[in-house]
Amino acid sequence: MIDKFEGVTKQLRTLVLPELDIDTIEHLLADRTALIREISKTVQRISVERNLYLPSENTQLLSAAIADEILGVGPLRELMEDPTVSDILVNGPEKIFVERSGKLVKTNKRFIDNQQLTDIAKRLVNRVGRRIDESQPLVDARMSDGSRLNVVINPITLDGTSISIRKFSNVSRTLKDLVSWGAMNEQMANFLAIAVSCQANIIISGGTGSGKTTLLNALSRHINSDERVITLEDAAELKLQQEHVVRLETKMAGVESSGQVTMRDLMINTLRMRPDRIIVGECRGGETFEMLQAMNTGHDGSMTTLHANSPRDAVARLENMVMMAGLNLPLDAIRRNISSAVNLLIQASRLHDGSRKITHITEIMGLENDIIVLQDIFSFKISDSVNGKVQGSFFTPGLSTRSNIYSRAKMHSKDNYLKQVFG
The missing domain is CATH 3.40.50.300 (P-loop containing nucleotide triphosphate hydrolases)
Structure with missing residues (x-):
């Protein structure tokens, strides 16, 4: 997101999520493109109602980010689908690293803010039948695809929620x-x-x-x-x-x-x-x-x-x-x-x-x-x-x-x- 519109983006995300129709969204979970199109309509409507200007390019980026958030991993989606990535390491909303060929590199991916990062982390944990909150601020679990998931949230982490994913490979090596x-x-x-x-x-x-x-x-x-x-x-x-x-x-x-x-x-x-x-x-x-x-x-x-x-x-x-x-x-x-x-x-x-x-x-x-x-x-x-x-x-x-x-x-x-x- 462009820094100039970061405040508007955060505000719109907070307003859009509660306005999304759950039944409509559930029917579109298998079609990411249609889901983004539906979310974009809601973003544009609320932008007009609240007089919050956001360029069309940023509207699309926000709609895609919300769609990926609903689908599970937010801005980590492309990294999860990238076969060259073996580990995904999130150190707060703006520091996302991956391991490729044994080397750690920083990506250009980022979360809107720590609240979005924490919401996605909690959703990931809930999907594997576990709970994470202030009384139990760390979880180590296995995701549905077999990937290993570790999440740590406040008050243990000082610079934002941490997510560590060791990706599961479907290919059994010899x-x-x-x-x-x-x-x-x-x-x-x-x-x-x-x-x-x-x-x-x-x-x-x-x-x-x-x-x-x-x-x-x-x-x-x-x-x-x-x-x-x-x-x-x-x-x-x-x-x-x-x-x-x-x-x-x-x-x-x-x-x-x-x-x-x-x-x-x-x-x-x-x-x-x-x-x-x-x-x-x-x-x-x-x-x-x-x-x-x-x-x-x-x-x-x-x-x-x-x-x-x-x-x-x-x-x-x-x-x-x-x-x-x-x-x-x-x-x-x-x-x-x-x-x-x-x-x-x-x-x-x-x-x-x-x-x-x-x-x-x-x-x-x-x-x-x-x-x-x-x-x-x-x-x-x-x-x-x-x-x-x-x-x-x-x-x-x-x-x-x-x-x-x-x-x-x-x-x-x-x-x-x-x-x-x-x-």
């Missing part, structure tokens, strides 16, 4: 896709496919936006079709292709602070559901203990993700999360549990140029002097940066004959395939 993007090489992809099919227990580690869930989805394609898989998530993002999949999702407490179902609740119940494999979208707390117990008691091939910056940090994070279960286990017992449960740590990283790489595929070899021994099977070595783009190569020392992955491959009669991977 390891071949990750190879074509340069996230890993073909040798790594073949190794991981064999490891998953041989029921290795895998932890994917990485920072926010590093591609952990994308990798988890790609790995899940190599789960055998005759296995019963149960997935546990805070917000459902996994897209498994197998037929025998049970999807579970945590639940926040209701209005009366009741009915909450935590990840640990789901994890404990899952063990009673006769799973072959358990896939946890992300381990954050005490449920990690139950996850490791499951890996140690016949649920081979289970997988999860966690936030950490390196394989060694991932081990430390696992130790800390087991302690959060409140079982007062000694550290050496926790380390024995981890070393016997987890086979592979995969480190996903987003580099400074926005590219995503699998920087380590690391095997847990066991315990020595109460220290968990790690051995890199693959790693990414950065060599240079050219025109802001990271240059480097993937390296492997080969697979040790002491490797648990080699033993698993032999047990599943796939050791010859593994030998072919490493030449």
Whole structure:
């Protein structure tokens, strides 16, 4: 909107919304063009009645903004429909950022004011069956299309309502896709496919936006079709292709602070559901203990993700999360549990140029002097940066004959395939 008419625009929006005929609007929800035309009539009528002058171009912009507001996401509509956008981040009415190809950029989109932004945020939250107000000023939820939604309003936010949307992709990526993007090489992809099919227990580690869930989805394609898989998530993002999949999702407490179902609740119940494999979208707390117990008691091939910056940090994070279960286990017992449960740590990283790489595929070899021994099977070595783009190569020392992955491959009669991977 042109600044000269900003005050009139705000005033008209406030006057137009209550004047719109609900029945007429509901019949036009499937036709955005017709909806804008109907809203424009109301804008023009009120402009004349209230003697509020607005140029025809601005009238169209306001009508389109109100239509998009009614349809759900306001000025974010085009960004939601843009396949190149992976994240939408709103920091108040005039600061809307998106992530494209791993890089954050500011857009020219804006809300009319913070009231419009807050109204749209509340409408988004209401549509997913949740509530947001001053007594409950933040919400994390899943939108109808699968996108993750986080909303924070006053009094917690100081510069206007905040909306964060991690867009849901309908396309399920494969390891071949990750190879074509340069996230890993073909040798790594073949190794991981064999490891998953041989029921290795895998932890994917990485920072926010590093591609952990994308990798988890790609790995899940190599789960055998005759296995019963149960997935546990805070917000459902996994897209498994197998037929025998049970999807579970945590639940926040209701209005009366009741009915909450935590990840640990789901994890404990899952063990009673006769799973072959358990896939946890992300381990954050005490449920990690139950996850490791499951890996140690016949649920081979289970997988999860966690936030950490390196394989060694991932081990430390696992130790800390087991302690959060409140079982007062000694550290050496926790380390024995981890070393016997987890086979592979995969480190996903987003580099400074926005590219995503699998920087380590690391095997847990066991315990020595109460220290968990790690051995890199693959790693990414950065060599240079050219025109802001990271240059480097993937390296492997080969697979040790002491490797648990080699033993698993032999047990599943796939050791010859593994030998072919490493030449």
